[in-house]
Amino acid sequence: MKNKLYSFARISALGASASCGLTLFNNLERDRNISYSSINSWFKPRGFCLQAKESGIINDLNMGHGTKWNSNWDFRSAESLVKPLKKEASDEEKAEYNKKIEESKPKATRVLILVRHGQYENGKSDSERFLTAIGREQANLTGQRLRAILHKHLEETKDENGNIVKPKVKITKSTMTRATETGDIIHSHLPELEIESCDLLREGAPCPPEPPTKKGDWDVGPEDFFVEGARIEAAFRKYFHRADPSQKDESVDILVCHGNVIRYFICRALQVDPSAWLRMSVLNGSISMVTIRPSGGISIRQVGEAGHFPPHLLTFN
Numbered sequence: 661m662k663n664k665l666y667s668f669a670r671i672s673a674l675g676a677s678a679s680c681g682l683t684l685f686n687n688l689e690r691d692r693n694i695s696y697s698s699i700n701s702w703f704k705p706r707g708f709c710l711q712a713k714e715s716g717i718i719n720d721l722n723m724g725h726g727t728k729w730n731s732n733w734d735f736r737s738a739e740s741l742v743k744p745l746k747k748e749a750s751d752e753e754k755a756e757y758n759k760k761i762e763e764s765k766p767k768a769t770r771v772l773i774l775v776r777h778g779q780y781e782n783g784k785s786d787s788e789r790f791l792t793a794i795g796r797e798q799a800n801l802t803g804q805r806l807r808a809i810l811h812k813h814l815e816e817t818k819d820e821n822g823n824i825v826k827p828k829v830k831i832t833k834s835t836m837t838r839a840t841e842t843g844d845i846i847h848s849h850l851p852e853l854e855i856e857s858c859d860l861l862r863e864g865a866p867c868p869p870e871p872p873t874k875k876g877d878w879d880v881g882p883e884d885f886f887v888e889g890a891r892i893e894a895a896f897r898k899y900f901h902r903a904d905p906s907q908k909d910e911s912v913d914i915l916v917c918h919g920n921v922i923r924y925f926i927c928r929a930l931q932v933d934p935s936a937w938l939r940m941s942v943l944n945g946s947i948s949m950v951t952i953r954p955s956g957g958i959s960i961r962q963v964g965e966a967g968h969f970p971p972h973l974l975t976f977n
Contacts, residue, residue: 731956734901738764766954768903771912774922774948775802779975780838791841798945798973799842803849805968813912828911830854834861843916860895863918864888869938892921896928902952922948929958944975
């Protein structure tokens with residue numbers, strides 16, 4: 661095993677960097693009994709993570725990042741919401757603590773539907789970037805599609821007293837012109853739903869993409885990522901979380917927003933490196949769907965789905 665670790669570290673050191681890697685390699689030549697943990701402690705602060713490879717592995721699908729799922733990513737687990745017990749808690753205090761834990765556990769599923777705005781005119785200001793005729797047609801078809809998808813959530817139900825219960829579905833739209841117009845058209849197909857606007861959902865630069873864009877392809881600077889990235893992250897934290905413990909039934913939030921925002925949300929929800937957001941594409945008027953379970957588990961049901969469009973309506977902008 662030590663020989664295998666030694667060989668792996670030797671190769672990794674050479675590939676990591678010319679000077680630092682060769683320095684570590686020389687140290688390994690003097691001491692072949694060096695441990696895996698000491699090798700890894702050298703690499704981790706420098707942005708590398710070593711993993712021993714079993715002889716039976718053909719493809720390293722982990723890609724060396726070693727990331728584990730954080731089940732309390734939204735800080736809404738029951739244990740996070742209840743004051744912890746004292747070390748010498750009485751039986752009564754323990755019983756009360758367990759009761760509060762049960763009461764604080766989420767019980768319902770939340771569904772987030774992310775809709776990208778329709779095609780828009782390439783104006784200089786936001787007010788000049790309104791939907792094209794194709795964009796309006798895309799928004800209409802997306803509204804029809806959402807009504808079909810959500811038919812069960814939109815069915816009229818009554819409580820135990822016979823009162824009509826409003827659907828647990830809400831539309832929130834970005835305040836940018838193209839998203840506002842798209843949201844309003846979608847709302848015309850779902851008039852029974854509440855609709856509101858949110859500045860946090862506006863388009864922007866979430867974080868520097870990796871691999872980076874070519875020079876001149878995108879006119880953004882560090883200050884843009886600093887300001888807009890914080891806003892988009894704030895939007896993620898506002899809308900992406902498990903249900904409140906008082907919520908009993910599944911709810912749906914339709915967020916009508918923008919391509920960069922949606923792609924960043926998907927990366928954050930999956931707990932992958934957010935800088936990967938530019939590696940995917942979402943079409944105008946497309947639908948992405950995320951399920952957040954009471955346990956905090958995430959399921960991406962679709963990303964950029966546009967099967968409700970005929971070919972001539974498949975546009976990126």
